[in-house]
Amino acid sequence: MRVDLTQSTAPPSGLHSGKGFRWALLALACGFVLAGYTTLALLRPGDPALWSGFCLWLLCAAGGAFLLELKLPARDPYLYPAVMLLSGWGLLAIERLAPAFAERQAIWLVPAMASMLLAAIFPQALRWLRGYRYVLLTLALALLLATIAVGTNPSGFEAAPRLWLGLGGIYFQPAEAMKVILVAFFASYLAEQSATMRALLGKARAGMNLSPRLLGPILLMWLLALLILLWQRDLGTAMLIFIVFMLLLYVASGDWRIIAAAVMLVLLAAFAAYFLFDLVQLRVDIWVDPWADADGRAYQIVQSLMAFAAGGIFGSGLGMGAPGYIPVAHSDFIFAAIAEEWGLLGIITLVSCYGLLAWRGFAIALQRAGSAFGQLLAVGLTLMLVAQALMIMAGVLKLLPLTGLTLPFISYGGSSLLVSFFMVGILLRLSASER
Amino acid sequence: MSIEVAIFLLRLLAGISLVAFLLTLFAVIMRQMRQSEALLKLSAEPQGYLLREDEPAERHALRPPLTLGRAGSNSIVVDDAFASALHAQISESEGKLWLEDCQSRNGTRLNGEPIGGRTILADGDIIGIGKWRYRLALSTRE
CATH class of the missing domain: 2.60.200.20 (Tumour Suppressor Smad4)
Incomplete structure (x- = not known):
């Protein structure tokens, strides 16, 4: 039966009339962040500087809401409040955990918001992502390669992976930009090939293999990206890109064997990595049994589990817990710190926000039934954000081995914030696009 | 008002806003699901x-x-x-x-x-x- 989703989801005043809800959500997010900052101000009386972070966040949230309302009234109404709650919460948590980093993160919020608004308001962003895909990908690969030659690590440790490019005190992680550019590349390429691909897959059932002519270019680009990331030992990002790529291929072709192959490849890759990389071996070992070396190599994960236990249902309260025991809690392990101070309630809200992101992202993909590129792009970006959140949350909870990824919108890290906001901007654009 | 009381009240406020945020979220989800269901029924063109x-x-x-x-x-x-x-x-x-x-x-x-x-x-x-x-x-x- 032909159901015209493009029409059915764009009623004159039906779906997007939740105006009250979006403002209520945004106001509640503001109230939550304000309560947090006030608590911190009471706890640290001699430190008025912390208000600068809140003011920046509030300015960004209000300015963004105003501009979106003005320029993009037909957008998806729920993505933005959820993302603003997450980013405000992130700033608050960083201010609590590592005040020295908070100002920097708050300043990164401004370009992040700008990139989101640019992507959401100007349709050119979408066109460029599609039209200049080879240029963009080559550029991103070049930047990645550059990190091998002149990469640095802002923390200054000699042994730490050098994933950043620094210029005048600003550090950027090209791997983050790679994520969005690769998704756009896959989406535009697969959209052009999807008709051919379905036909070939139909034949593949009758005994033919997937044509290398068809998959060649993507496989090549993807291998290049993976190789560089592996060389860089940025294994989390490599894994993430691999998983998202396989899922996109599945969405484009509808062939379940791709999922089967992906699971096998992931297991195989994990097995190989276990023997090739000391880091992976360590991560898997402490995942299997952290208690064997709880004071040594597994200290971080054990402290994270302790934080979850200490948090309980309502948490210890902001500033009352001891998340400081978790090393570098403001980055990868921020989820554990939030669990300690806001408890199960906070975690449920947090996970619901990512759930909302997934739901709205896939809904946007469904709405764009007419454009394969738009659909695949929406699915890819949503998967990228949500898979990343899931991987690091599961890692911190010891459900999966740790993959040093950031928690999107929350963890400390400017490049991650910028790129995550940019992705949301594209999703907003796709949700409001002319049909 | 001592600082402890103020902090406790703020914590209460934060908790309440979180719960309210969650409830609003679920209200939104319920509403949307009902709407899209109704829309799908309406828009299903006859064969x-x-x-x-x-x-x-x-x-x-x-x-x-x-x-x-x-x-x-x-x-x-x-x-x-x-x-x-x-x-x-x-x-x-x-x-x-x-x-x-x-x-x-x-x-x-x-x-x-x-x-x-x-x-x-x-x-x-x-x-x-x-x-x-x-x-x-x-x-x-x-």
Whole structure:
């Protein structure tokens, strides 16, 4: 039966009339962040500087809401409040955990918001992502390669992976930009090939293999990206890109064997990595049994589990817990710190926000039934954000081995914030696009 | 007011805003799901139409499964002395439309021939019940 989703989801005043809800959500997010900052101000009386972070966040949230309302009234109404709650919460948590980093993160919020608004308001962003895909990908690969030659690590440790490019005190992680550019590349390429691909897959059932002519270019680009990331030992990002790529291929072709192959490849890759990389071996070992070396190599994960236990249902309260025991809690392990101070309630809200992101992202993909590129792009970006959140949350909870990824919108890290906001901007654009 | 009390109140406020945020979120989700369900029902285009041969004004949207018969509870009410209360039904399975006689007293005809068991329908077929005849006009599908 032909159901015209493009029409059915764009009623004159039906779906997007939740105006009250979006403002209520945004106001509640503001109230939550304000309560947090006030608590911190009471706890640290001699430190008025912390208000600068809140003011920046509030300015960004209000300015963004105003501009979106003005320029993009037909957008998806729920993505933005959820993302603003997450980013405000992130700033608050960083201010609590590592005040020295908070100002920097708050300043990164401004370009992040700008990139989101640019992507959401100007349709050119979408066109460029599609039209200049080879240029963009080559550029991103070049930047990645550059990190091998002149990469640095802002923390200054000699042994730490050098994933950043620094210029005048600003550090950027090209791997983050790679994520969005690769998704756009896959989406535009697969959209052009999807008709051919379905036909070939139909034949593949009758005994033919997937044509290398068809998959060649993507496989090549993807291998290049993976190789560089592996060389860089940025294994989390490599894994993430691999998983998202396989899922996109599945969405484009509808062939379940791709999922089967992906699971096998992931297991195989994990097995190989276990023997090739000391880091992976360590991560898997402490995942299997952290208690064997709880004071040594597994200290971080054990402290994270302790934080979850200490948090309980309502948490210890902001500033009352001891998340400081978790090393570098403001980055990868921020989820554990939030669990300690806001408890199960906070975690449920947090996970619901990512759930909302997934739901709205896939809904946007469904709405764009007419454009394969738009659909695949929406699915890819949503998967990228949500898979990343899931991987690091599961890692911190010891459900999966740790993959040093950031928690999107929350963890400390400017490049991650910028790129995550940019992705949301594209999703907003796709949700409001002319049909 | 001591700082402890203030901090406790702020914590309460933060907790309440979190709960309120969650509840609003779920209200939104419930609302949207109901709306999209209603929209999907509305927008489901009929697969075609059943046109009454001798009465061009009578046109029934084809949304299987549907039933034909004299009783008012049928999707298409056939007000003919030769029609049974529940006379025949049209259903969809395996991507095809099927016409089935529901053990009616006088039988159902397809293009003039009485049908036996389940029969596949095609565009332009004429279903006959008593003196009434319906022509099946399928919408072109993609």
